[in-house]
Amino acid sequence: MTIKTILAVTGLEANDDDLHLAAELCGEIDGHLSVLVLTIAAPAPAGEYAAMASDIWAKERQEDIERLRARTEAVSKLVAALPVPGDVASDYVEQAWADDAIGRRARYADLVLAGPGLQDNPILWDKMLEGVLFSSGTPLLLVPQGVTPSLRPERVTVAWDARPEASRAVRAALDLIVGAKEVSLALVDPVAGNAVYGEEPGADLAAYLSRHGAKVSVDRLPSQGHSVADVLCRHTIDKAADLMVMGAYGHSRLRERLFGGVTKSMLEQPPVPVLMAR
Structure with a gap:
């Protein structure tokens, strides 16, 4: 399979190391970098105090949406400055549907980078793995910490x-x-x-x-x-x-x-x- 599009997934707190790794891989193959900025929504309050906490929950979700917008703008500027072509999409999803959202996006890539930069967010990391491996049909490139991958291996x-x-x-x-x-x-x-x-x-x-x-x-x-x-x-x-x-x-x-x-x-x-x- 010829690889022409590489997808990288990032969250609100993730560093940009994975994006740079993906961009370097795209440079090797004259490929296109696709980035998905994803935020998992705060779960709705439950139990006897749910009504009291609902206003706090609604405020938290609105703040996350605003943070997602800011993060997407920052990633878009980063991608625009890279020496490879790219595109950026964003999504705000409930935790139960996060893997499906990632899987849908991964279907339009030839390879998904699973770099160490996302591992600081265990929930998003797990959802990314599940979404790619079980909902996309797209292969995954798992990269260990401190290793520079290559799509021209010897x-x-x-x-x-x-x-x-x-x-x-x-x-x-x-x-x-x-x-x-x-x-x-x-x-x-x-x-x-x-x-x-x-x-x-x-x-x-x-x-x-x-x-x-x-x-x-x-x-x-x-x-x-x-x-x-x-x-x-x-x-x-x-x-x-x-x-x-x-x-x-x-x-x-x-x-x-x-x-x-x-x-x-x-x-x-x-x-x-x-x-x-x-």
Whole structure:
């Protein structure tokens, strides 16, 4: 997939680091920067004191709307001064609908940047992840703190489990994979001969990517009692990869939240920039 539009989401208190990161990525690909400035509305008061608090609540919401207008104007000036083309939209939504609002906007982008600047706002961060991964069909680029991402990676690790989510991630990152000097297909505890991986795990994907011109090696990794996420992180670091590509939420969100999972681990501690798709 050719990337031409990158979306960054920001809130009232977020710093502008993510916007600059997204702009740098757009500069690499002659792309367009799209920014969504989003404010989650204060919840309505409830309980026996709701009537007494309603005036305070209404005032708080009006102040948030005014702050959103000011923040949008500031972001618009910032984007106008950047060396890449861009647009800015804003939205004021109830918390229950914030992920839908982000998902709708993300449908008109090729990639959404999930940078560290938004993580200081946990509610908006969670809504951004849910909106992109579950409501847009658009891949997400997760960037760790202190790391400068690139859309021209030299070494890529593909976390391959032969699920549809991983397949979508590979297709979303195909141009990046083909352009890399080294691509490692990392399979953890694959079972040869079953209905998922086939007779030679990783061989079908390697052949598919090779036909596109990618320089691929297949690495079948034993977990040896470690979690899949830990094995993938260690392998990615050992390979000095610039990017990891993986499918998101191969299991249900509830199972991931209750028992953990690869997606949850990567969202919390990505070893390098991670391109996720679902």
